[in-house]
Amino acid sequence: MKSVEQHRSDIVEIGRRVYRLGYVAAYDGNISIRLEDGNILCTPTAISKGYMSEGDLVIVNGEGKMVSGARKVSSEIAMHLLIYKLRPDVLAIVHAHPPCATGYAAAGMPLNKALVAEVVMTFGCIPLAPYGTTGTAELTEAIRPFVPSYDGILLANHGVVTYGSDVYQAHAKMETVEHFARISLTTRILGKEVLLTSDDVSKLLVAREKYGIKAPVKLSDTCPTVQPEPVEGTITLTKEELVDIIQAALECLRHEKH
Ligand SMILES: [Zn+2]
Secondary structure, eight states: OOOHHHHHHHHHHHHHHHHHTTSOOTTOOEEEEEOTTSOEEEOBSSOOGGGOOGGGOEEEOTTSOEEEOSSOBOTTHHHHHHHHHHOTTOOEEEEEOOHHHHHHHHTTOOBOBOOOHHHHHHHSOBOEEOOOOTTSHHHHHHHTTTTTTOSEEEETTTEEEEEESSHHHHHHHHHHHHHHHHHHHHHHHHTOOOOOOHHHHHHHHHHHHHTTOOOOOOOBTTBTBOOOOOOTTOOOOOHHHHHHHHHHHHHHHHHHHO
16 A cells, blocks of 8 residues: 555656656646545646646545645646546546647547457447536536446546546556557547457457456447448449449440440
């Protein structure tokens, strides 16, 4: 079991990492850890996450009331409190604005395609919560339906929140979300996306249990979106194949005329 002092240095370290990776600018983002006594150790408002020291952090109770610390608590603490309330298994949360994943959030696009095996295994998918003004009940209500079933959520026109059983895991999930957003964007630039099939996804979910990944995932028609089953009686052709068939048919007609 880690001491409160160790948790403080873990938050400072994760702050440096999210800043170094460019996942936050200026005073963006916040990080928290649920302590053994149920209180929450978190980053304060108006501070660069790359340059914090242990003494800058504050402690609040389960209702968000200050317990200790010289600085003001982050305005986004309500989002953290809701996640801790709905997910007893979660002991740490990272919220940041990584540019590519936040781009998806600003484009109104969830990261829900079955494109990368590792991501399907870890997250199932990363849903998009509707927009809610930061620091208000709008934001907490927007994420509420997704928290019980997903470990990472895109916040529309805002950023990303990820969580796990410790702050390093929560941060690793933030890295995976941003990395996957870049891969997804690359497939869009290339103009081609080959999705895994529902069979592939089922096998990954079995493997998931073997690896001991316990985080819940609610699967649906769109989480993750898989390759559509070929419909009986229909065929799939590439553009080149279709052009070849039409050319061959025209060739036949030309011969018939002569
Ligand atoms: Zn934010």
